[in-house]
Amino acid sequence: MSQQQPLISHLLELRTKLLQAVASVLLVFVCLVYWAQDIYHYMATPLLQVLPESGSMIATDVAAPFFAPFKLTLIxxxxxxxxxxxxxxxxxxxxxxxxxxKRLVIPLLVSSTLLFYLGIAFAYYIVFPVVFGFFTSVAPEGVNIATDINSYLNFVLKLFFAFGLAFEIPVAVILLCWAGVTTVDDLKAKRPYIVVGAFVIGMLLTPPDIISQTMLAIPMLLLFELGLLAARFYSKKDDEEDEQQPENINH
Incomplete structure (x- = not known):
């Protein structure tokens, strides 16, 4: 019974933390839902700016004009x-x-959050204008561009996820080196394979066009190099020695 009590208390604490996390999301959603239409319009701006005069966004589903902005605001x-x-x-x-x-986790939580936001911003301000400009410019003559709002939302969310995830590479490199899975020198030796892997990942995570694939692969490679530089300044072995040093002094 004594062994079950800590488990139950941990489960209750976990439930409390999850409820607080969900409540925070719902609170932000309640504050933003009034501007759901404006938020969607802002998200659609990179496409709207490059559409020809005859082009427009459409809704093929009756409920799409309501649910698409609602979904975007929730995310x-x-x-x-x-x-x-x-x-x-x-x-x-x-x-x-x-x-x-703890000394490792706190900086990684902060940096991973900032890098994820940076990846989303990079996709919106740098990638979207280039990709949408390319797509609209290569449309065959006589084809009227009319993008469904749900299809557009799914497209941009996929790119947001891809770039947000790709920008976490420095954190992943640091964790792998710190955990002893690999070393900085080993990763440097495998750099040619990592270059190929970056373009393969770019192909899998982005739409089937060379522009968005390249615009994802190149930042991934730069962030990989940044991760290698950062990993040199943090070693698990050194941390463990620092952790044990006071104990040795006491003895």
Missing amino acids: LSFFIAVPYVLYQIWSFVAPGLYKHE
């Missing part, structure tokens, strides 16, 4: 609430971490 609410959601996760797992692990 945006989650993105905005991510720092608080990560804080709830951190507050739950922190008591079970060693000192050197």
Whole structure:
């Protein structure tokens, strides 16, 4: 019975943290839902700016004009609430971490959040104008461009996820090196394979055009190099020695 009690208390604490995380997302959503139509229009601006005069966005589903902005606002609410959601996760797992692990996790949580936001911003402000401009410019003569709002939303969310995930590469490199799975020198030796892998991932995560694939692969490679530089300044072995040093002094 004594062994079950800590488990139950941990489960209750986990439930509380999850409810607080969900509540934060819903709170942000309630604050934003009034501007759902404006948010969708802002999201559609990169496409609307490059559409020809005869082009437009359409809704092939009766309920799409309502549900598409609603869906986008809900996802945006989650993105905005991510720092608080990560804080709830951190507050739950922190008591079970060693000192050197806490020293690694806090910077990684902050940097991973910022990198994810940076990836989304890169996609919206840099990639979207180029990709949509290319797509609209190669339309055959006589073809009227009319993009469904649901299809557009799914397209941009896929790119947001791809670029947000790709910008987490420095964090992944640091974690792999810190955990002892690999080393900086090993990753440097495998750089040619990583270059090929970056373009393959770009092909899988982006639409089937060379522009968006390249615009994803190149930042991935630059972020990989950044991860290699950062990984040199953090070593698990050094952390463990720092952790054990006070104990040795006491003896």
